[in-house]
Amino acid sequence: MAKPKHRMTKQRKLILEVLRSTDSHPTADWIYEQVKKEIPNISLGTVYRNLRLLSEMNKISVLDFGSSYSRFDGNPHNHYHFICNNCEQIFDIEMPFNERLNEKINNETPFLVENHRIDFTGLCPECQNKN
16 A cells, blocks of 8 residues: 655655754754744644654654654664663764674564664763763
Protein backbone atom coordinates (compact mmCIF):
# COMPACT_ATOMS: atom_id res chain seq x y z
CA MET A 1 0.00 0.00 0.00
CA ALA A 2 1.52 3.32 -1.08
CA LYS A 3 1.94 6.11 1.42
CA PRO A 4 -0.40 9.03 0.83
CA LYS A 5 1.23 12.03 -0.84
CA HIS A 6 1.15 15.25 1.11
CA ARG A 7 1.82 18.56 -0.52
CA MET A 8 4.25 21.01 1.04
CA THR A 9 1.95 23.69 2.43
CA LYS A 10 3.15 27.10 3.62
CA GLN A 11 2.79 25.91 7.22
CA ARG A 12 4.74 22.68 6.66
CA LYS A 13 7.44 24.52 4.76
CA LEU A 14 7.90 27.04 7.59
CA ILE A 15 7.92 24.34 10.28
CA LEU A 16 10.57 22.48 8.30
CA GLU A 17 12.63 25.67 7.86
CA VAL A 18 12.44 26.37 11.60
CA LEU A 19 13.55 22.82 12.42
CA ARG A 20 16.42 22.85 9.93
CA SER A 21 17.64 26.22 11.22
CA THR A 22 18.47 24.84 14.66
CA ASP A 23 20.50 21.94 15.97
CA SER A 24 18.84 22.04 19.39
CA HIS A 25 16.27 19.26 18.74
CA PRO A 26 13.36 21.40 19.95
CA THR A 27 9.97 20.53 21.38
CA ALA A 28 6.72 21.18 19.51
CA ASP A 29 6.04 24.11 21.86
CA TRP A 30 9.34 25.78 20.89
CA ILE A 31 8.64 25.20 17.19
CA TYR A 32 5.14 26.64 17.66
CA GLU A 33 6.55 29.83 19.24
CA GLN A 34 8.95 30.29 16.32
CA VAL A 35 6.35 29.60 13.61
CA LYS A 36 3.84 31.88 15.35
CA LYS A 37 6.16 34.83 14.66
CA GLU A 38 5.51 34.35 10.93
CA ILE A 39 1.97 32.92 11.07
CA PRO A 40 0.36 34.53 14.16
CA ASN A 41 -2.96 32.67 13.88
CA ILE A 42 -1.47 29.15 13.69
CA SER A 43 -2.57 26.80 16.46
CA LEU A 44 -0.43 24.40 18.48
CA GLY A 45 -2.62 21.56 17.18
CA THR A 46 -1.78 22.53 13.60
CA VAL A 47 1.93 22.45 14.44
CA TYR A 48 1.56 18.97 15.99
CA ARG A 49 -0.38 17.67 12.97
CA ASN A 50 2.19 19.05 10.56
CA LEU A 51 5.09 17.62 12.58
CA ARG A 52 3.41 14.20 12.37
CA LEU A 53 2.91 14.57 8.61
CA LEU A 54 6.49 15.76 8.06
CA SER A 55 7.66 12.68 9.94
CA GLU A 56 5.45 10.46 7.76
CA MET A 57 6.95 12.19 4.72
CA ASN A 58 10.45 11.33 6.06
CA LYS A 59 11.37 15.02 6.16
CA ILE A 60 12.07 15.07 9.92
CA SER A 61 12.76 12.66 12.77
CA VAL A 62 10.79 12.39 16.00
CA LEU A 63 12.93 11.75 19.05
CA ASP A 64 10.95 10.12 21.82
CA PHE A 65 13.05 9.47 24.89
CA GLY A 66 10.23 8.21 27.10
CA SER A 67 9.57 11.64 28.59
CA SER A 68 6.25 13.45 28.51
CA TYR A 69 7.19 15.29 25.31
CA SER A 70 8.99 14.49 22.08
CA ARG A 71 11.83 16.38 20.47
CA PHE A 72 12.12 16.94 16.74
CA ASP A 73 15.10 16.78 14.40
CA GLY A 74 15.26 18.43 11.00
CA ASN A 75 17.76 15.80 9.86
CA PRO A 76 15.81 12.64 8.90
CA HIS A 77 18.92 10.64 7.96
CA ASN A 78 20.51 8.04 10.22
CA HIS A 79 22.67 9.72 12.79
CA TYR A 80 23.23 9.30 16.50
CA HIS A 81 22.37 11.44 19.48
CA PHE A 82 24.03 12.18 22.79
CA ILE A 83 21.65 13.22 25.58
CA CYS A 84 23.17 14.95 28.59
CA ASN A 85 21.83 13.49 31.84
CA ASN A 86 22.35 16.81 33.59
CA CYS A 87 21.18 19.63 31.28
CA GLU A 88 19.08 17.36 28.98
CA GLN A 89 20.49 18.95 25.81
CA ILE A 90 20.60 16.69 22.76
CA PHE A 91 23.62 16.70 20.47
CA ASP A 92 24.15 15.08 17.07
CA ILE A 93 27.01 12.59 16.82
CA GLU A 94 28.10 11.70 13.31
CA MET A 95 29.63 8.24 13.12
CA PRO A 96 31.20 6.91 9.91
CA PHE A 97 29.67 3.43 10.18
CA ASN A 98 25.98 4.27 10.58
CA GLU A 99 24.89 3.33 7.02
CA ARG A 100 27.07 0.22 6.95
CA LEU A 101 25.40 -0.95 10.14
CA ASN A 102 22.04 -1.40 8.36
CA GLU A 103 23.75 -3.26 5.52
CA LYS A 104 25.65 -5.54 7.92
CA ILE A 105 22.49 -6.53 9.79
CA ASN A 106 20.60 -7.06 6.52
CA ASN A 107 23.37 -9.32 5.21
CA GLU A 108 24.07 -11.27 8.40
CA THR A 109 20.60 -11.75 9.88
CA PRO A 110 17.14 -12.65 8.56
CA PHE A 111 15.96 -9.10 9.32
CA LEU A 112 15.47 -6.24 6.88
CA VAL A 113 16.53 -3.05 8.62
CA GLU A 114 14.94 0.10 7.24
CA ASN A 115 16.20 2.44 9.92
CA HIS A 116 17.93 2.32 13.27
CA ARG A 117 18.45 4.59 16.22
CA ILE A 118 21.22 4.59 18.78
CA ASP A 119 21.33 7.12 21.60
CA PHE A 120 24.19 7.78 23.99
CA THR A 121 23.74 9.31 27.43
CA GLY A 122 26.13 10.87 29.92
CA LEU A 123 27.50 14.34 30.58
CA CYS A 124 28.16 16.94 27.90
CA PRO A 125 31.48 18.84 28.04
CA GLU A 126 29.86 21.89 29.67
CA CYS A 127 28.28 19.84 32.47
CA GLN A 128 31.54 17.91 32.96
CA ASN A 129 33.32 21.22 33.57
CA LYS A 130 30.72 22.26 36.14
CA ASN A 131 31.36 19.16 38.28
